[in-house]
Amino acid sequence: MTDPATYVAQSAITTVNIGELHFETGGYLPKVELAYETWGRLNAEKSNAILIQHALTGDTHVASSQLSPEAGWWEYLVGPGKTIDTDKWFVIAVNMVGGCYGSTGPSSLDGDKNPYGSRFPFVTIRDSVNAEAKLADQLGIERFHTVIGGSMGGGRALEWAAMYPDRVAGVGVIACGGQATAEQIAFAQAQVEAIRLDPHFKAGDYYGGPTPIQGLGIARRIAHINYRSEPELNVRFGRQFQGDENPLNSPVATRTGRYQVESYLDYKAKDLAGRFDANSYIALTEALMSHDVGRGRGGQAAAIAKITATPFIVAVNSDRLYFPEQSYQLAADFGPHTPVHMIDSPIGHDGFLTDLHQVADDMITTLGL
Amino acid sequence: MTDPATYVAQSAITTVNIGELHFETGGYLPKVELAYETWGRLNAEKSNAILIQHALTGDTHVASSQLSPEAGWWEYLVGPGKTIDTDKWFVIAVNMVGGCYGSTGPSSLDGDKNPYGSRFPFVTIRDSVNAEAKLADQLGIERFHTVIGGSMGGGRALEWAAMYPDRVAGVGVIACGGQATAEQIAFAQAQVEAIRLDPHFKAGDYYGGPTPIQGLGIARRIAHINYRSEPELNVRFGRQFQGDENPLNSPVATRTGRYQVESYLDYKAKDLAGRFDANSYIALTEALMSHDVGRGRGGQAAAIAKITATPFIVAVNSDRLYFPEQSYQLAADFGPHTPVHMIDSPIGHDGFLTDLHQVADDMITTLGL
Structure with a gap:
């Protein structure tokens, strides 16, 4: 030893x-x-x-x-x-x-x-x-x-x-x-607001109940798009439909068929929501915006x-x-x-x-x- | 005549x-x-x-x-x-x-x-x-x-x-x-999801009740950032605080003081929420994503x-x-x-x-x- x-x-x-x-x-x-x-x-x-x-x-x-x-x-x-x-x-x-x-x-x-x-x-x-x-x-x-x-x-x-x-x-x-x-602050604000809008957020005191995974997922989507470049997203996904899904076959606005890039971001959103606490996401996002x-x-x-x-x-x-x-x-x-x-x-x-x-x-x- | x-x-x-x-x-x-x-x-x-x-x-x-x-x-x-x-x-x-x-x-x-x-x-x-x-x-x-x-x-x-x-x-x-x-679709998805997350959205049947202005406001923020360039936002706003507000004086994460760029986007969000219907925003956003x-x-x-x-x-x-x-x-x-x-x-x-x-x-x- x-x-x-x-x-x-x-x-x-x-x-x-x-x-x-x-x-x-x-x-x-x-x-x-x-x-x-x-x-x-x-x-x-x-x-x-x-x-x-x-x-x-x-x-x-x-x-x-x-x-x-x-x-x-x-x-x-x-x-x-x-x-x-x-x-x-x-x-x-x-x-x-x-x-x-x-x-x-x-x-x-x-x-x-x-x-x-x-x-x-x-x-x-x-x-x-x-x-x-x-x-x-x-x-x-x-x-x-x-x-x-x-x-x-x-x-x-x-x-x-x-x-x-x-x-x-x-x-x-x-x-x-x-x-x-300014731009980072702007995108961060939209992310934090999305989490706070989630009915499960309950002003941050959601522990013991359902967690604000939808809001956190939206935040992750916004963030992740900016982690990648526009050409990268376009070359990888373009306008391709996800598998057999068709985003253009719904008679009403709430469609179920997705584009590939939407499926990709759904995955990123779900993955983060399964591994990260929403309050921590806000805390660290605010910390990052404080960086100066x-x-x-x-x-x-x-x-x-x-x-x-x-x-x-x-x-x-x-x-x-x-x-x-x-x-x-x-x-x-x-x-x-x-x-x-x-x-x-x-x-x-x-x-x-x-x-x-x-x-x-x-x-x-x-x-x- | x-x-x-x-x-x-x-x-x-x-x-x-x-x-x-x-x-x-x-x-x-x-x-x-x-x-x-x-x-x-x-x-x-x-x-x-x-x-x-x-x-x-x-x-x-x-x-x-x-x-x-x-x-x-x-x-x-x-x-x-x-x-x-x-x-x-x-x-x-x-x-x-x-x-x-x-x-x-x-x-x-x-x-x-x-x-x-x-x-x-x-x-x-x-x-x-x-x-x-x-x-x-x-x-x-x-x-x-x-x-x-x-x-x-x-x-x-x-x-x-x-x-x-x-x-x-x-x-x-x-x-x-x-x-x-792909990138436009990705940002559009985040916007539409934000509107749908608003508890007032009620799956689109909110007329006669409160309207999903928070969700629509988040959508507008995301969209508006992309209507402007990064240098434009930085030159106009940088990290300036809004008036007498101070985003760095709150002992807890939910702060009330804002950066200027946040105030600017709050205004853009509120302005749109006051003049545009959330369902129309979704409908036209989906239409735009269908563009091909x-x-x-x-x-x-x-x-x-x-x-x-x-x-x-x-x-x-x-x-x-x-x-x-x-x-x-x-x-x-x-x-x-x-x-x-x-x-x-x-x-x-x-x-x-x-x-x-x-x-x-x-x-x-x-x-x-």
Whole structure:
């Protein structure tokens, strides 16, 4: 058995109590738990830790491991001998506070064993970093070699570098900019309103009864369309009908026949509704909309100027949720010679999940992996 | 007083009974009325008629007139001495069947004085053209000099030229392609589902009770974001807070403070909910998704080959609802020398409303106005 001080966990989810948490916009929880998975071993100096941050509906399962063999969402990136080599690095992934994959969130029980529901605090990206810093303290990790993530995970990584410059040596911001844009806020609003419109939502206090899966499904549809590019949807689905269904054979407006793209989004909606809590979806969506590295810091350029971590910035050339322009702006704020590493993929934003291997060598070089 | 045969109406809305209508996907109505506005005078030969087709939530009020002096949605285009000169042309605009601006739609009463609601037929663009052809028959218009429209109005114009090649001499398709794309269908599905989720929708039979304005408002938000470009939203609104509101001062997720872009979309949602019937929104959205000029005609190229009307095709360079690529494809199907006239505007799809004057001279030349 390894010394507990240098050996944290051999994968599978661990949950720790980080104590109370004061949230940025006034909320307070007396006790917060964070769930995390790890890969590899923390060295004696605790200098080989890499924090990988998940996206909006992501979880801690970045990659497979002995105790959790199913493939993770960056399976090709993280593992023995891979880009982030777990023979060398101690990798940790934390479920964000407010989420529903093990960390304290709206579906968690308060001290009286009642789910928080509508009483759960408003969460910002900065709140999540504060919580994760407490976890890092507990693990004895003074400084991460790298904090990296894609989409909302990129925002979480960037805030780590901005809030704790002394604790982050390298920061990877993949398919994310320095702030949520007007368009992202606009689409997020429609999503949140759709969930709230669901009669089962009951202002957020639906636990114990039916859940607002229809509203959550609509939110997912809106989001997922923007995770993909227009050409990708058109090439894959076009106007094809789904199987034997015919969307043009109903005498009244409420048709049952679907187009293929509708069936595809029905699947995406159902899949998310089966695995994600609607309140967590709202909480993390709001957190993502709060993302603005320059807020209260004199703007983005001033905020970035105080970051000491080495930046590794990646965009997807077909991304229309986080347009590459945002990554270029972020890179420019890091300095005139900061490159944007471009993933060439027709599929859109989700290229950060499917095609990050394209810039794996750059990642190794830039971040010193 | 002018001879009724040559003088149809001096603006303001006229409603006529066009009799029964068999709908393409099996629906049937024993009596359909169409509402229309006109400008100018039909000449003795009835050869100077121009049909202008409105978009999804548009109406017949294309331009002001003596009896209806408020500005219309193509005010700068239509009137005495303007691009479509009503001293020369007899202009008519018809509210599409299924709509809620005077023509028979889901909110209309059946023979027993009950609103159709959920029983209203599924409407296609072709159904609307069929209905309008009956109106043209009544008015004695054998052939339109021009049928022109933007967005869904462009689809309606294109179908006119495809269904009645002998009755359309010139066709203007503005900011619309030959078919609804996978992406348009996907966003439409989310919109329709949002309306259906509204507890007030009651499967479409909500008349006499509260109306599903929340669901319709969500639909409008989704649609309107796509009517504008991402840069336009970002330049206008960015992350600005609305007035004294602060989206980041709520201790819980249900915040009351809004971002400016949210306030803007709240306004758009409320405005539409106050002026449009939700069932009509679904009916016309479904009609627009049915748009496919090549359906049942051996594909788009074969369908276009049978059109004899002179095409006038316009796109907006920043349109991300009807990408210019679709207009180029349409033009190519009309023949190798068919140009796409490009509106240069940063605002996106809505440029077809705000900036069509940029191609007014091309319109006059191409269509012989």
